Amino acid sequence: MMTTFLDTLKTPQDIKGMSLDQLEMLAGEIRTRIIETVNRNGGHLASPLGVVELTIALHYVFDTPEDKLIWDVGHQSYAHKLLTGRAGRFDTLRKRDGISGYPKISESRFDSFGTGHSSTSISAALGMAMARDHLGLHHHIAAVIGDGAMTGGMAFEAMNHAGHLGAKLLVILNDNEMSISRNVGALAHYFNQLITARPYKRAKQDVGSFVKTLIGNRITRTIQDFEKSVKGFITKGGLFQELGFNYIGPVDGHDLPLLIELLSSIKDMDGPVFLHCTTEKGKGLKAAEEDPLTYHGVKPMILGTDAGEGDAIPAKVKAPGADAAAVSFTDAFARALIELASRDPRIVGISAAMPTGTGLSKFEQAFPERSYDVGICEQHAVTFAAGLAAEGMRPVTALYSTFLQRGYDQLIHDVCLQSLPVVFAIDRAGLVGEDSPTQNGVFDLSYLRAVPNLRVLAPRDAADLALMLEWALSLNEPVALRYARSAAPDIGDTGNRDVRAAQRLREGDDLIFLTVGPCALAALNAAQLLAQEGISAGVVDARSIKPLDTAMLDSLRDAPLVTVEENTLNGGFGSAVLEYYEQSEQLHRVQICRAGLHDVFGDLATREEQLRMYGLDADSLAGMAREMLHRRVRTSLAD
Numbered sequence: 001m002m003t004t005f006l007d008t009l010k011t012p013q014d015i016k017g018m019s020l021d022q023l024e025m026l027a028g029e030i031r032t033r034i035i036e037t038v039n040r041n042g043g044h045l046a047s048p049l050g051v052v053e054l055t056i057a058l059h060y061v062f063d064t065p066e067d068k069l070i071w072d073v074g075h076q077s078y079a080h081k082l083l084t085g086r087a088g089r090f091d092t093l094r095k096r097d098g099i100s101g102y103p104k105i106s107e108s109r110f111d112s113f114g115t116g117h118s119s120t121s122i123s124a125a126l127g128m129a130m131a132r133d134h135l136g137l138h139h140h141i142a143a144v145i146g147d148g149a150m151t152g153g154m155a156f157e158a159m160n161h162a163g164h165l166g167a168k169l170l171v172i173l174n175d176n177e178m179s180i181s182r183n184v185g186a187l188a189h190y191f192n193q194l195i196t197a198r199p200y201k202r203a204k205q206d207v208g209s210f211v212k213t214l215i216g217n218r219i220t221r222t223i224q225d226f227e228k229s230v231k232g233f234i235t236k237g238g239l240f241q242e243l244g245f246n247y248i249g250p251v252d253g254h255d256l257p258l259l260i261e262l263l264s265s266i267k268d269m270d271g272p273v274f275l276h277c278t279t280e281k282g283k284g285l286k287a288a289e290e291d292p293l294t295y296h297g298v299k300p301m302i303l304g305t306d307a308g309e310g311d312a313i314p315a316k317v318k319a320p321g322a323d324a325a326a327v328s329f330t331d332a333f334a335r336a337l338i339e340l341a342s343r344d345p346r347i348v349g350i351s352a353a354m355p356t357g358t359g360l361s362k363f364e365q366a367f368p369e370r371s372y373d374v375g376i377c378e379q380h381a382v383t384f385a386a387g388l389a390a391e392g393m394r395p396v397t398a399l400y401s402t403f404l405q406r407g408y409d410q411l412i413h414d415v416c417l418q419s420l421p422v423v424f425a426i427d428r429a430g431l432v433g434e435d436s437p438t439q440n441g442v443f444d445l446s447y448l449r450a451v452p453n454l455r456v457l458a459p460r461d462a463a464d465l466a467l468m469l470e471w472a473l474s475l476n477e478p479v480a481l482r483y484a485r486s487a488a489p490d491i492g493d494t495g496n497r498d499v500r501a502a503q504r505l506r507e508g509d510d511l512i513f514l515t516v517g518p519c520a521l522a523a524l525n526a527a528q529l530l531a532q533e534g535i536s537a538g539v540v541d542a543r544s545i546k547p548l549d550t551a552m553l554d555s556l557r558d559a560p561l562v563t564v565e566e567n568t569l570n571g572g573f574g575s576a577v578l579e580y581y582e583q584s585e586q587l588h589r590v591q592i593c594r595a596g597l598h599d600v601f602g603d604l605a606t607r608e609e610q611l612r613m614y615g616l617d618a619d620s621l622a623g624m625a626r627e628m629l630h631r632r633v634r635t636s637l638a639d
């Protein structure tokens with residue numbers, strides 16, 4: 001095998017001795033490595049391809065890890081990982097115990113700040129800048145933030161503060177005009193205006209020719225020389241200027257010599273600097289350039305076996321665990337919502353930059369005028385829904401569980417305190433598989449249970465989801481529906497259309513699995529395994545997590561119970577059941593084991609591996625039941 005530049009690099013310092021031609025070749029190698037690896041393992045594709053030159057330039061100019069790079073969201077940081085000593089292990093990307101798909105402090109000293117949720121980079125960078133100043137240090141700090149992430153309010157909270165503090169800090173806007181879908185909003189329009197207002201081509205030529213005269217085999221410049229060239233780049237960046245930043249750009253984020261020149265010259269500028277780079281999402285892979293939405297995050301083998309050819313046909317992206325026959329919960333939600341909205345003109349759909357992931361893009365096709373993508377603004381999405389609800393509309397806010405964490409105060413203060421009829425369609429609730437611990441949705445049962453006036457429901461399958469959504473929209477109060485990143489297989493209808501009622505899915509005398517959502521399926525399979533050993537296990541689907549079906553709980557109190565939830569055990573469903581028995585003074589009678597996550601975030605692995613790791617697959621549940629019954633026998637023998 002040919003030795004590549006990439007394989008010989010030990011630290012990013014090694015690229016500082018490379019010529020421009022070699023750096024361009026390195027960029028090619030990085031792209032190939034990203035495409036091959038993501039095609040094998042799945043992962044983000046279009047975003048990392050868009051920042052290859054920018055990443056090389058940053059590592060060329062800055063001295064990491066002393067200088068700090070903070071990647072917003074972090075899904076674009078693959079080139080950074082490849083340049084910082086992880087090329088040899090890059091084939092483990094997003095695998096169990098492998099390289100994370102996001103920056104992670106515990107993985108490398110070059111990952112100065114962990115990310116996964118968007119719009120945090122400027123706040124973190126500003127904190128680091130102030131820490132540097134307090135400690136009397138002098139290193140550089142740069143945050144790289146996408147135009148999508150820039151729509152998150154936090155980014156502007158941080159800009160506002162940075163301008164006020166006048167901190168020495170570089171913010172690089174990676175503007176590819178895309179969030180996951182096309183970026184939306186007035187800000188996206190403003191960025192576009194900045195690009196068109198400035199005669200970008202001419203500016204590029206100016207610096208391009210300047211650069212050409214300077215770059216030989218090695219790029220060495222003095223700050224003084226550069227300042228002259230940079231002056232031409234400090235333009236009127238109205239909004240950013242007003243916030244106290246020096247606005248520079250827009251510049252071509254794929255023009256490596258230009259980036260190196262500019263970064264070298266601006267890195268020692270005092271105060272906050274905002275560098276506007278334009279990039280192409282998916283750069284270097286034709287299919288991704290043409291369809292960056294499909295290639296934002298992909299499943300393995302999206303390019304077939306010819307990864308790197310650039311003109312491959314995308315495979316259909318499906319939720320993990322979805323087989324050809326079963327729809328995903330996301331699809332089931334979209335289908336049900338469209339059907340209900342066709343009967344009720346008050347229904348509107350809201351997503352926060354995730355119309356495709358939440359299924360709302362299908363709703364948008366059916367009802368474009370009743371569909372809102374608010375940008376990466378979960379907080380705003382929730383209060384915006386509250387406003388709509390206050391005036392008689394029926395908003396359905398579709399968010400991933402992990403991102404609703406962002407809108408928690410709004411959920412409490414704006415929706416539930418006023419008991420406004422907002423429906424929260426909470427997707428990716430539970431373990432999300434090969435993404436990151438940052439994206440697991442394993443806290444919502446705990447944080448939602450705590451809020452007065454809120455009903456919390458968990459459908460076990462597509463039919464149940466449709467029933468619950470219909471019921472939720474018929475109420476005049478807030479309701480949360482939480483469902484997993486999985487197929488929504490038809491688990492079986494017991495004929496009970498009252499979604500508040502728990503349902504017996506399987507009778508059993510020896511013990512009962514009391515389950516949340518699709519955990520019912522694993523419990524049914526566990527019951528089957530136990531039946532082969534002569535153990536009779538029943539399965540009851542709780543359906544309503546808040547309020548609980550207490551009549552059902554009263555009827556179950558004499559059987560050993562195993563509660564099963566894809567959620568942390570801290571304050572989750574099992575805790576709710578225990579609390580009920582305690583409050584109703586039945587606790588002394590019941591024997592309960594709780595299956596769920598024991599105070600952990602949930603490690604990176606496939607969803608199937610995660611379910612096994614956290615004792616939520618059929619084998620583990622059967623094992624838990626066996627152990628519980630043995631313990632019971634031992635206890636009664638001792639009696």
Ligand SMILES: Cc1ncc(C[n+]2csc(CCOP(=O)(O)OP(=O)(O)O)c2C)c(N)n1
Nearest residue numbers: 047116117118146147148149178179180353
């Ligand atoms: C708080 C939050 N909401 C939603 C997401 C999901 N998400 C991941 S990447 C992304 C788009 C980011 O767009 P941009 O910052 O422009 O980066 P690009 O992918 O275009 O490089 C979104 C919405 C997230 N990571 N964090």
